Each structure stands twice: as C-alpha cells, then as structure tokens.
Amino acid sequence: MESLLKVSGLQVSFEMAAGEVQAVRGVSFHLNKGETLAIVGESGSGKSVTALSLVRLIPSPPGKVKSGEIIYQGKDLLKLPERELFKIRGSEIGMIFQDPISSLNPTMTVGKQIIEGIRWHQKIGVTAAKEKAVQMLTLVGIPNPEKRIAQYPHEFSGGMRQRVMIAMALACSPKMLIADEPTTALDVTIQAQIMRLMKELQKKTGTAILLITHDLGVVAETADRVAVMYGGSLVETGLVSEIFYQARHPYTWGLLASMPRMDWSKQRELQPIPGSPPDLFDPPPGCPFADRCPYAMNACHEEMPPETDVSPTHRVACWLEHPEAPSVDREKAGYKTVHVPS
Amino acid sequence: MNRYIIRRLFQMVITLWVIATLTFLMMKAIPGDPFSGEKKLPEQVLKNLMSYYHLDEPIPVQYLIYMKSLLQLDLGPSIKYETRTVNTIISESFPVSAQLGTQALILAVVTGLLLGVVAALRHNRLIDYGAMFFAVLGISVPSFVLAPLMQKYLAVEWELFPVATWEGWEYSILPSIALAAFPLATITRLMRSSMVEVLTQDYIRTARSKGLPPYLVVFRHTIRNSILPIVTIIGPLTVGILTGSFVIEKIFSIPGIGKYFVESISNRDYPLIMGVTLFYSSLLIFVNFLVDLAYGLIDPRIQLFKKGGN
Ligand SMILES: Nc1ncnc2c1ncn2[C@@H]1O[C@H](COP(=O)(O)OP(=O)(O)OP(=O)(O)O)[C@@H](O)[C@H]1O
Numbered sequence: 001m002e003s004l005l006k007v008s009g010l011q012v013s014f015e016m017a018a019g020e021v022q023a024v025r026g027v028s029f030h031l032n033k034g035e036t037l038a039i040v041g042e043s044g045s046g047k048s049v050t051a052l053s054l055v056r057l058i059p060s061p062p063g064k065v066k067s068g069e070i071i072y073q074g075k076d077l078l079k080l081p082e083r084e085l086f087k088i089r090g091s092e093i094g095m096i097f098q099d100p101i102s103s104l105n106p107t108m109t110v111g112k113q114i115i116e117g118i119r120w121h122q123k124i125g126v127t128a129a130k131e132k133a134v135q136m137l138t139l140v141g142i143p144n145p146e147k148r149i150a151q152y153p154h155e156f157s158g159g160m161r162q163r164v165m166i167a168m169a170l171a172c173s174p175k176m177l178i179a180d181e182p183t184t185a186l187d188v189t190i191q192a193q194i195m196r197l198m199k200e201l202q203k204k205t206g207t208a209i210l211l212i213t214h215d216l217g218v219v220a221e222t223a224d225r226v227a228v229m230y231g232g233s234l235v236e237t238g239l240v241s242e243i244f245y246q247a248r249h250p251y252t253w254g255l256l257a258s259m260p261r262m263d264w265s266k267q268r269e270l271q272p273i274p275g276s277p278p279d280l281f282d283p284p285p286g287c288p289f290a291d292r293c294p295y296a297m298n299a300c301h302e303e304m305p306p307e308t309d310v311s312p313t314h315r316v317a318c319w320l321e322h323p324e325a326p327s328v329d330r331e332k333a334g335y336k337t338v339h340v341p342s
Numbered sequence: 343m344n345r346y347i348i349r350r351l352f353q354m355v356i357t358l359w360v361i362a363t364l365t366f367l368m369m370k371a372i373p374g375d376p377f378s379g380e381k382k383l384p385e386q387v388l389k390n391l392m393s394y395y396h397l398d399e400p401i402p403v404q405y406l407i408y409m410k411s412l413l414q415l416d417l418g419p420s421i422k423y424e425t426r427t428v429n430t431i432i433s434e435s436f437p438v439s440a441q442l443g444t445q446a447l448i449l450a451v452v453t454g455l456l457l458g459v460v461a462a463l464r465h466n467r468l469i470d471y472g473a474m475f476f477a478v479l480g481i482s483v484p485s486f487v488l489a490p491l492m493q494k495y496l497a498v499e500w501e502l503f504p505v506a507t508w509e510g511w512e513y514s515i516l517p518s519i520a521l522a523a524f525p526l527a528t529i530t531r532l533m534r535s536s537m538v539e540v541l542t543q544d545y546i547r548t549a550r551s552k553g554l555p556p557y558l559v560v561f562r563h564t565i566r567n568s569i570l571p572i573v574t575i576i577g578p579l580t581v582g583i584l585t586g587s588f589v590i591e592k593i594f595s596i597p598g599i600g601k602y603f604v605e606s607i608s609n610r611d612y613p614l615i616m617g618v619t620l621f622y623s624s625l626l627i628f629v630n631f632l633v634d635l636a637y638g639l640i641d642p643r644i645q646l647f648k649k650g651g652n
C-alpha cells in the first residue's frame with residue numbers, strides 16, 4: 001500500500017490566558033491511498049485539532065503547531081508557504097465538518113459555494129463550473145440539482161446540507177477527504193445514508209478518507225484501519241479487525257466495553273470508563289490513561305510508554321508491552337474488573 | 343412583492359396621520375400664540391390675522407381644515423414669513439440639508455465600514471487599537487463640542503477650510519465631518535465586533551478549507567454576513583443625522599431646513615412646525631422602509647415577500 005500522508009511527532013497547543021492547552025502531544029500516523037482511517041476517542045482527546053492541523057486550519061492565534069512533520073506527497077505541509085497551501089486545500093485535500101447547518105454560508109446560494117472552489121482551483125468558466133456543480137449535486141443524490149443550485153442553505157434539510165458539503169469537498173476530486181464527525185449532528189437514519197454515500201463515492205473516486213467519529217459502529221462498517229486517541233496522544237493503531245478483536249491497550253478495551261454489541265446477552269451492561277481524562281493544561285509525565293487504568297504500574301505514571309509494533313499494522317503505546325511487565329489476561333479484560341475509585 | 347410594498351405604504355400613511363394628529367394636539371397644548379410675543383398689535387389686525395389662519399375656529403374645525411389641506415399636499419402659509427408658504431420654505435431649504443445629510447451619511451458608512459473591517463482583520467494589533475480609540479472619541483464627544491473645535495483649529499488657525507456659511511462645496515466639508523463623527527464611530531465599532539464574530543464562524547473555516555485565499559474569504563464570505571447589523575442601525579443613525587443637522591446648521595450658519603425648524607417653534611409658527619415635522623417624519627419612515635427592503639436583499643433568510651411560484 002502506498003502512503004499518501006505521513007504525520008510524525010505532531011504537537012499542537014493553544015496558548016490561552018490561563019496557560020497552554022497541549023491539545024495534541026506527539027501524534028504519528030499515516031494514511032494510505034484510497035483507504036479509510038478512523039480516528040476514535042472521547043470528547044476533547046484532540047481528534048479535531050489533529051485533523052485541522054493537517055491543512056493548517058486551527059484557529060491561530062491561539063493555536064500553534066509546536067513541532068512535527070506532515071508529509072503529503074513528498075512535501076511537508078507545515079513548512080509550505082501559505083500560497084502553496086491554498087492550492088492543496090480543497091483540491092488535494094477536501095474537508096467536511098460536523099455541523100452542516102453552520103458550515104455553509106447562509107447568505108450565498110449553495111451553487112455559488114460549490115462553484116467558487118471549482119473555479120479557484122481549475123480556472124474554468126462559470127458555465128463549465130456550474131455544470132460541474134450540478135454533476136456533483138447529482139452524484140451526492142440531491143434531486144432537482146438545476147433548481148437546488150440557486151437555493152440558499154436554509155432551504156435544505158440537515159442531511160441535504162451535509163450532502164452539499166460532500167459535493168463541495170469532492171468537487172475538485174481530492175485525493176484525501178477529512179471528515180470530522182460528518183454524521184454526529186444528523187438523525188440516525190440520515191447518518192446511515194450519509195455514511196453509505198461516502199463509502200460509495202470512495203469506491204468511485206478512490207479518495208482516501210480520514211474519518212473522525214465517536215461511533216464505533218460506523219468504524220466497524222466503514223473503516224479499514226483505526227487510530228485510538230486519548231489525551232492528545234495516539235494510544236493504539238491497527239486494522240479494524242486488530243482493534244476490535246485483538247486490542248492491546250486498556251483504553252481501547254474500555255472504549256469497546258462502553259459500546260453496545262449485538263452478540264451480548266441481555267444482562268451485560270455498558271461499562272463506562274470511570275475517572276476523567278487528563279488535564280491538558282498540565283498533562284501527567286507518564287501515560288495519559290494511567291490514572292484511569294486498572295493495570296497501571298509505577299512506570300505508567302512516570303514515563304510516556306514507547307510505541308511497540310505488535311504486528312506490521314498494529315502499534316500500541318503501553319507499558320504492558322514491556323517484556324518485564326506482568327501479563328494481563330486480555331481475553332477476560334473488561335471493565336467488570338475495575339474498581340471504581342470513590 | 344407588490345402586495346408587501348402596498349401594505350407597507352398603507353402603514354406608512356397611517357403612521358403619518360397619527361404623527362400629524364399628535365403634533366397638532368401638542369402644539370395646541372403649548373400656551374401662547376404666534377402673535378403674543380411681538381409688540382401689541384391693534385385689535386382689528388389681530389382679529390383679521392386670527393381668522394386668516396383659521397385660529398379663531400374651534401380646535402376640531404381647525405383640525406379638519408388642516409387635514410383637508412394635507413390631503414392636497416398643501417402645508418399652508420407660514421405665519422412668520424408672510425410671503426412664503428411652508429411648501430416653498432421646505433423646497434428651498436431642504437436641498438441644502440439633504441446635501442449635508444447625504445454627505446455625512448456616505449462619509450460615515452464608507453469610512454466606518456472600512457475602518458471596522460481593517461480593525462477586525464488586524465484584531466488586537468496597533469491599527470485596531472487606533473481605530474477603537476478614535477471610535478470611542480467619536481461616540482463620546484458631542485457634535486456641538488467637536489464642531490467649534492474644528493472651526494477653531496482647522497478653519498481659523500490653520501485656514502484649511504472656510505469657517506461657516508454655505509457658498510460652495512468646500513463649505514460643506516467641516517459640517518459634514520462634524521455630523522458624521524458619531525455615526526461613523528458607531529459603525530466602526532459595530533462592524534469590527536460583528537466581523538470578529540463572523541470570522542470565527544464554521545462557514546469561514548469551510549471557505550478556507552476550499553483553499554480560498556484570505557482576500558476572497560473576506561470579500562465573499564465575511565463582509566456580507568457582518569454587514570447585517572449595520573443595516574439595522576442605518577435607520578436610527580439616519581435619524582441621528584437628521585436631528586443632528588439642527589445643531590450643526592445652527593453652528594455653521596447653514597440655511598438648511600433645521601434652522602427653520604428650530605425657529606418655527608420659538609416663533610409659534612404653527613403651519614411651519616407641522617409642515618417640517620411631517621416632512622421629517624415621512625423622510626424617516628421612508629428611510630426605515632428602505633432599510634427593511636435592503637435587509638431582505640442582503641439576508642436571504644429574511645423573507646419579506648414570497649417569490650413568485652414555488
Ligand atoms: N480554539 C481552541 N482554543 C482553545 N482550546 C482549544 C481550541 N480548540 C480545541 N481546543 C482544546 O483542544 C483539546 C482537543 O480538542 P478537540 O476539538 O480536538 O477534541 P475532539 O477530540 O475533537 O473532541 P470532540 O469529540 O468533542 O470533537 C480540547 O481540550 C479543547 O479544549
């Protein structure tokens with residue numbers, strides 16, 4: 001598999017009056033051509049900040065990329081002059097966001113919003129761009145595109161607006177699509193439609209997708225690989241099957257246990273992970289999950305665990321991987337065994 | 343669209359009628375009459391005058407007479423300026439006030455928007471602080487302080503502009519600036535805060551994610567959305583300019599309508615008071631109507647009227 005994007009050691013902070021929020025603390029991952037990589041993790045773990053940093057869209061100030069490399073087709077996006085970045089955003093890397101209601105300009109017709117991106121990147125005439133926009137709207141399943149193109153966002157439903165966003169993001173055939181919780185703001189039935197649409201379009205266009213989501217069900221259905229994020233770091237990365245069936249990080253176990261499953265008997269209850277995520281103003285020196293981890297050892301509190309490759313595709317950052325660590329019965333690992341700290 | 347406009351026109355007429363009636367009643371409630379101030383007039387002359395202006399009739403009759411002439415768009419004769427009607431006084435003096443007011447309004451809107459945009463784009467930098475400093479000055483220094491100061495320094499000491507009166511375009515510069523200061527400062531501040539807010543909106547991030555360079559993001563996506571609150575206050579600001587022109591015209595001895603308005607009240611020139619009040623009211627009502635129309639044009643979510651079909 002050929003890699004399209006390679007991120008290493010990405011660190012992003014927000015400099016606030018109260019201090020520095022270390023939102024992303026040394027994240028490394030890659031995205032292959034045409035695949036779907038899902039980033040999962042609880043609220044505030046730094047998923048959106050990671051995604052926005054890839055194309056330097058974090059609000060700045062206060063946001064700032066402290067260090068790291070983002071290599072896209074041989075170029076480091078963090079070192080590129082702004083002007084070069086304008087050519088990559090939208091044309092090489094498209095984005096869709098969580099809230100389709102606020103993500104479209106309310107005073108501009110959706111047609112104009114799609115067309116302006118096409119014209120900026122492809123330098124073609126209005127008529128040709130308009131045709132392309134109609135094509136895109138048809139592609140994302142919006143009926144009556146010739147008429148809809150002249151309408152304003154408030155004349156569309158939430159699901160339809162997200163389709164417009166997808167049409168807009170894919171209009172210039174980007175090689176990569178960043179989708180930050182594209183379905184969270186939508187009704188459940190619409191969520192499934194939108195995910196199916198994205199999957200279909202990916203088959204047609206071969207676009208790689210970086211999918212950020214809370215929904216492990218969506219991950220199981222659409223992703224090829226999964227990256228689990230916690231407290232600004234990636235704790236585990238692997239193929240979907242590796243994460244769902246051979247997870248090695250206690251946080252991943254917790255995440256899986258907190259998700260309902262079809263094969264569970266009725267008595268089994270959802271297990272929320274006790275405790276709360278680390279303070280990003282003053283993160284602990286060790287593993288960010290140590291305070292909530294039932295298997296935490298001394299080392300976990302003192303030093304960041306190194307990343308260990310469990311298989312060529314499966315990587316985990318946990319002290320339990322250390323040869324001298326006590327072995328944990330991974331089969332039984334579940335949150336029934338956790339003592340809830342009172 | 344037509345139905346909306348017709349409905350609004352009808353409402354405007356009703357509003358004007360209410361204003362006319364209230365002004366008429368309040369005027370009658372003020373003690374004194376047009377002829378009491380001057381030296382004693384002979385009994386017979388006074389009587390003739392009273393009957394000429396229908397002032398000897400009972401108030402309801404006076405009211406009906408006045409309403410009747412209003413319907414014919416006739417504001418009646420002036421009492422103070424015996425040879426002229428209120429209509430001619432307004433048509434002679436209004437162009438001067440209109441020029442002054444329009445210049446001030448254009449200056450305020452254009453400069454205010456520009457400064458606001460620049461301040462927002464340079465948020466918390468030197469230009470921003472500078473613009474905000476002048477905005478606070480403009481809002482807190484009243485025009486009757488600003489105008490004489492400008493006269494003293496810009497006209498008398500440095501001789502850059504004429505001090506007063508109205509004899510050519512250069513005479514209109516100082517009064518226009520004095521009149522524009524407050525609305526200009528208000529628009530600057532409002533535009534800045536509105537734009538700073540719009541810049542944090544999700545759709546701005548979307549526009550940037552399409553690869554648009556900053557100037558396109560600002561021109562296409564930011565300004566139009568930031569301008570909505572400005573459109574709303576254009577109405578009140580125009581009112582401010584209209585009423586502010588009374589003071590400015592007085593300070594700069596400009597032969598505008600404001601001068602007649604102020605004088606008409608101390609002279610008890612009933613027809614002139616009524617005429618100018620109604621004229622100003624229609625102007626304000628009309629400006630507000632225009633503002634509403636503009637609002638509907640700028641923000642598609644505000645539907646003033648149903649589009650045909652659909
Ligand atoms: N503009 C900002 N200013 C200050 N802090 C920010 C800003 N954006 C994000 N953060 C901080 O960065 C951290 C990570 O936020 P991020 O939005 O990436 O979380 P997330 O994983 O996307 O969560 P969610 O699932 O809720 O979207 C949070 O602690 C947040 O407070």
Ligand SMILES: [Mg+2]
Nearest residue numbers: 047048049180
């Ligand atoms: Mg997020």
